[in-house]
Amino acid sequence: MNVIPLTCALGAEIQGVSLAEASRNSPLAQEIKALLLEHKVLFLRNQQITDAEHAAFARHFGELQDHPLVDSAEGEPGIIQIWKTPESPPERYENVWHNDSTFRECPPMGAVLRCVECPPVGGDTMWANMELAYERLPEHIKETIADLRARHSMEALFMAAKPIEERLAMKARFPDPEHPIVRTHPVTGRKSLFVGGFVTHLTNFHTARNVRVGQDWHPGASQLLQYLISQAFIPEYQLRWRWQANDVAIWDNRCTQHYAVMDYAPCHRKMNRATIVGDRPF
Ligand code: SIN
Secondary structure, X not given: OEEEEOOOOOOEEEXXXXXXXXXXXXXXXXXXXXXXXXXXXEEEXXXXXXXXXXXXHHHOOOOEOOOOOOOEEOOEEEEEEEEEOOOOOOOOOXXXXXXXOOOOOOOOOEEEEEEEEOOOOOOOEEEEEHHHXXXXXXXXXXXXXXXXXXXXXXXXXXXXXXXXXXXXXXXXXXXXOEEEOEEEOOOOOOEEEOOOOOEEEEOOOOOOOOOOOHHHHHHHHHHHHHHHHHHHHOHHHEXXXXXXXXXXXXXXXXXXXXXXXXXXXXXXXXXEEEEEOOOOOO
């Protein structure tokens, strides 16, 4: 196995490994899991695997989870199809920096994404190392945000264009959870900044320490939140992957964010994702 780091921030390409074999070989899958903790995002080229092998490999990391708004592969629950065609409705998108599914009380620990079909050019995905983003914050910001929490909402991000009844029904299924702004990785113990695209507002900013009079609340909380969200935009924390069909990316959703660049219309782009159940953030 060759492991080639891709940037100074995160990511490595693994060569000389077949995920079809790893799907049946637990020690090999555990080796890849250890590399994931180190590099946060892993890439493998030329993996001609079936949906069943894809799901079986991902299950070495944990149980799989479908998505309330995205179709799953027929006969293979656990593999969601993020397929874009010229006819795709405009109101579903991934071109926002985010950790996956933080609208859940227990967001996924990670994902295994396979490129089924990609446009001739464009449709890259970017990742950002949110541990680095946290580590490099000024000390006074770290102190300010140490105990802050934020509301995450699938209603606000994915349901805004839907009729109110549908929107409220989805909100009843996924009541907007609250998560810490600074998350501790359950395995490595490292801290990361945990504010992605599903965040709507800070929930406990309004204290005597932060707010003297009501006028402080809105600009103080929203400017701080915007500043924290914008840390993922810093190129020194990022990598960008240019897909080929049968590439696979594996990422740790607890300490990275990602962004699927939507610059390829009207081409097709078809990605299959196995999403792995995670823990409650703390
Ligand atoms: C996602 O947001 O999980 C999808 C990423 C991609 O399609 O590149």
